[in-house]
Amino acid sequence: MNYWLFKSEPHVFSFADLKTQAPRPEPWTGVRNYQARNFMRDQMKPGDLALFYHSSCPQPGVAGVIHIASTPYPDPTQFLPSEEAFDPKATPAHPIWILVDVAWEADLPHPVSLARLRETPALADLAILRRGNRLSITPLTPDEFHAILLLSQTAPTS
DNA sequence: GCCAACGTTGGC
DNA sequence: GCCAACGTTGGC
Numbered sequence: 001m002n003y004w005l006f007k008s009e010p011h012v013f014s015f016a017d018l019k020t021q022a023p024r025p026e027p028w029t030g031v032r033n034y035q036a037r038n039f040m041r042d043q044m045k046p047g048d049l050a051l052f053y054h055s056s057c058p059q060p061g062v063a064g065v066i067h068i069a070s071t072p073y074p075d076p077t078q079f080l081p082s083e084e085a086f087d088p089k090a091t092p093a094h095p096i097w098i099l100v101d102v103a104w105e106a107d108l109p110h111p112v113s114l115a116r117l118r119e120t121p122a123l124a125d126l127a128i129l130r131r132g133n134r135l136s137i138t139p140l141t142p143d144e145f146h147a148i149l150l151l152s153q154t155a156p157t158s
Numbered sequence: 159g160c161c162a163a164c165g166t167t168g169g170c
Numbered sequence: 171g172c173c174a175a176c177g178t179t180g181g182c
Contacts, residue, residue, distance in 0.1 A: 009180090033165075056180055114181080132163035134179050160182085167176075 002043055003145040004050035005128060006066065006102065007136045015052040015063035015104075022104035025069035029077045029099055030085040036137040040072045040100050043139070049105060051140065051148060053128065061113035062148055070101035108152035116156055122147040 006028065008014065018026055031037055048068040054060055074095035077083040090096040117123050127138035140148075 007180095035165095060181070132179090134164055136179095162180100164179080165177090167174100169174095170172090 001142075002045065002048045003140040003142060004039070004044065004048060004068075005053055005062075005138050005140055006050050007053045007055045007128070009056045010054040010063070011057065014054065015066075018052065018066060018102070019064070019104045019107070025101035025103035027075075027099050028102050029075050031075070031099060031136060032085055032087070032097060033135060036135050037098060039137050039139060041098055044068050044072065044100055046070060049145065050102065051145070059111070059113060061111055061115075061117065062108065062152070063111050064104070064108055065106040065149075066102045067105040068100050069103040072098040072100050075099040108149070110152050110155050112148055112151045113156060116151055117148070120147065120151060 010016075013026070031040070046068050050066050050068065051062045052064045052066050054063050074092070075085070075097040077085045078087040078090040078095060078097045079092060080086055081088075085097075087096055117126060118129060123129065123144060126140075126144055127133060127135065
């Protein structure tokens with residue numbers, strides 16, 4: 001079992017959107033970064049758990065728990081010129097980008113804000129807290145995953 | 159809207 | 171293969 005963190009801008013696609021359609025999974029389209037792609041291709045397994053992180057929004061932070069619901073397969077948006085994530089170098093015979101399906105797993109008792117993540121010593125090495133981090137998919141250690149779940153058990157103090 | 163930081167691109 | 175320029179990300 002591996003653990004992951006998926007970033008999304010909630011005005012584009014939010015944890016609430018994913019919950020609304022549960023148990024139907026959502027194809028995680030649009031990843032166009034090789035490192036994030038390789039995590040999906042090489043390490044992700046159906047049943048892996050992940051945290052859904054909201055970025056570029058009034059309350060950035062971890063919104064809920066999701067699970068990986070498929071093996072990797074080609075991201076169809078790479079072939080569609082109408083898509084923002086269209087890649088003219090990709091063809092169905094030679095796809096460049098892949099995705100996995102994700103599905104709602106559980107709500108958190110309390111969302112965990114970016115500020116709380118930053119002030120938690122156990123999360124000092126969290127990938128998304130590193131300066132200049134821009135990866136939309138990052139691995140979590142089991143300890144990090146469980147530390148964030150533990151944080152979510154209590155309401156923020158401020 | 160600003161700015162720092164990063165990945166990608168493309169000329170050489 | 172280098173590296174400057176560029177576009178994007180994301181918090182504030």
